[in-house]
Amino acid sequence: MKKFKARWLSLGAFAFDLCAVTASWLLAYVVRFNGPVPDEYLRSGLHALVWVLIAYASMFRGYGLYRGMWVFASLPDLVRIAKAVGVGALAVVIGTALLQPQPIVPRSVWIVSPMLLFLVMGGSRALYRSAKEFYLYGGLVGQGKPVFVVGAGSAGANLVRELKRSGEWRLVGLLDDDAVKQGREINGCRVLGSINDLQRLSAQMKVEHVIIAVPSASPEVHRRIATLCVRAGVKALTLPAITSLAEDQKALTRIRVIDLEDLLGRDPVHIDGAHVGELLANRVVMVTGAGGSIGSELCRQILAFAPAQLVVFDVSEFALYRLNEELRARFPDVAVVPTIGDVKDALLVDKIMQSHRPHIVFHAAAYKHVPLMEELNAWQAVRNNVLGTYRVAQAAIRHGVSRFVLISTDKAVNPTNVMGASKRLAEMVCSVLQREARHRTRFEIVRFGNVLGSAGSVIPKFQEQIANGGPVTVTHPEITRFFMTIPEASQLVLQASSMGEGGEIFILDMGQPVRIADLAQDLIRLYGFSGDxxxxxxxxLRPGEKLYEELLADDETTTRTPHPKLRIARARAVPDELIDQLLPWLMQHRVPSDDEVRRDLRRWVSEYQAPAPGLRSVNVVAGR
Known part of the structure; x- marks a missing residue:
């Protein structure tokens, strides 16, 4: 039935165009004679009209004018009409020259007739589409939510066309930083100004929504636009990258609300999949601390490279249960071995290594919450982070593990807290073990800062505080931190692990540090609330906390690697006798006080310094 209807519609359009040919041909004669046409010219024109219709009909069919639908008529349809009319007009001129009707067809008719025909055919299609769209959408457009489009490029132009037919949105105008585009129109919508004018224009025109249509722009540009939207108090949505849009997919179906990652503007990570695959594919891989944020994401990334077996190790029963259920569902073809245990349990760790013989171990198990480890739990932090690392590393050496990758932190650089000092001490232990020539295990260290959404990090805390109606608590107005996403950090860990020759401290490119106060205020606006x-x-500042983190110690230097987001730090030398001196302290049969732990840590980690007490500021409310 639909095919039958479509065929009749096509025949109707063809008949309309033939009527347009007739009307434009006769009207051209009227124009030529500026009124009534002499009888002899009228008869000649009517006789010629027969082969004029045949010529144009052939062109119309030949150029496929009836494959498209009038309701979707666009520029390509007008181009086809222009070609068909142009070639048809040329055929009429040639036919006139050959047949020589008497009296001859006036030359002005040759010119005016195709011009009129093109106007009638193109105009009728445009008028039909406009009328149809008004009928379908016109009554709803005025009721849609007012919205700005940021970006007057090709993506913005495509979005404008879709918005004009949307009942959900009412397009008010566009914004673009290109001065050439400002003041111009795209599909009848004006480019009102630059992106910096967003706050003023949104307040002036009562616009509460913005769609960011710059999918090919750099992450830095996206970050700037997203920040301007948040600080202007508008609800921002964004188009995905061009590469993620299917050719036949409408842009409006893919817009999403901007999130915290847009505000941070991180570049996408590209890793050498083939190189990482050589390290992981068909190998046994072990991850300690697998239930944590980084450990669990490492497991997901590792399983994408089809290892022979993945041994997941964690002290938390619930975290390991959840991870095991997820991994078995997502990767049913890979054997996942969930093992509950403490990394300080030398017998258990040794038994696991002996049973499964991992090719590579990612050691992500650590206590890392700074204030919690600073007071009351300092000894547990040192034993877990240092002794745990040593025992897993020794088991790896005994059972011929090829690579041991320690997940470290930027807080290990010039540490001012027990957690950072303990992680630096763990790095030093790995450095000493690397220098032992009697084993083949390569020790590598990967050091990075905060990851978005990790357990115990500031972002989930802020989100919870906002959900509870505030206030949002920040320790200090000037405190800054480096941030990256969990998948980004995990991918770079895998990349670094495939590049190391042993003994390196890899440093991830964390971008620019972020003021936590700005992050908190932007997050409040992102959730639709004001500072009031x-x-x-x-x-x-909390115990052990400092205003800013560093990725390198003062006397360290770095060297480039083939990957743009990875550098190698050349750390200060570590004495060979470190482990011999350290083990008796770690194995003592008493629990030293926090002050004793801090005192003794300075013996091993000379750069460890307590934070300056004058940096505390209590109960200050941020201004707007």
Missing amino acids: QIRVVFTG
């Missing part, structure tokens, strides 16, 4: 509704309160 949810306040930011400064509570003072």
Whole structure:
């Protein structure tokens, strides 16, 4: 039935075009004679009209004018009409020259007739499409939510066309930083100004929504636009990257609300999949601390390279249960071995290594919450982070593990807290073990900063505080941190592990540090609240916390690697006798006090310094 209807519609359009040919041909005569046409010219024109119709009909069919639908008529349809009319007009001129009707067809008719025909055919299609769209969408457009489009490029132009037919949105205008485009129109919508004018224009025109249509722009540009939207108090949506849009997919179906990652503007990570695959494919891989944020994401990334077996090790029963259920569902073809245990349990770790013979071990198990480890739990932090690392590393050496990768932290650089000092000490242990020539295990260290959404990090805390109506607590107005996403960090860990020759400290490119106070305020606006509704309160630096983190110690240098987001630090030398001196302290049969732990840590980690007490500031409310 639909095919039958479509065929009749096509025949109707063809008949309309033939009527247009007739009308434009006769009207051209009227124009030529500026009124009534002499009888002899009228008879001649009517006789010629027969082969004029045949010529144009052939061109119309030949150029496929009836494959498209009038309701979707666009520029390509007009181009086809222009070609068909142009070639048809040329055929009419040639036919006139050959047949020589009497009296002859006036030359002005040759010119005016195709011009009129093109206007009638093109105009009728445009008018039909406009009328149809008004009928379908016109009554709804005025009721849609007012919206700006940021970006007047090709993506913005495509989006404008879709928005004009949307009942959900009412396009108010476009914004673009290109001065040439400002003041111009795209599909009848004006480019009102630059992106910096967003706050003023949104307040002036009562616009509460913005769609960011710059999918090919750099992450830095995306970050700037997203930040401007958040600080202007508008709800921003964005188009995905061009490469993620299917050719036949409408842009409006893929827009999403901007999130915290847009505000941070991180570049996408590209790793050498073939090189990493050589390290992991068909191998036994072990991950300690597998239930944590980084450990669990490492497991997901590793399984994408089809290892022979993945041994997941964690002290938390619930975390390991959840991870095991997820991995078995997502990767049913890979054997996942969930093992519950403490990395300080030398017998258990040794038994696991002996049973499964891993090719590579990713050691992500650590206590890493700075204030919690600073007071009351300092000895547990040192034993878990240092002794645990040593025992897993020794088991790896005994059972011929090819690579041992320690997941470290930027807090290990010039540490001012027990957690950072313990991680630096773990790095030093690995450095000493690497220098032992009697084994083949390569020790590598990967050091990076905060990851978005990790357990115990500031972002989930802020989100919870916002959900509870505030206030959002920040320790200090000037505190800064480096941030990256969990998948990004995990991918770079895998990349680094495939590049190491042993003994390197790899440093991930963390980008620019972020002021936590700005991050908190932007997150409040991102969730649709104002500074008056949810306040930011400064509570003072917590024990062991410093204002900013570093990725390198002062006397360290770095060298480039083939990967643009990885560098290698050349750390200060570590004495060979470190482990012999350290083990008796770690194995003592008493629990030293926090002050004793801090005192003794300075013996092993000379750069460890307590934070300056004058940096505390308590209960200050952020201004707007």
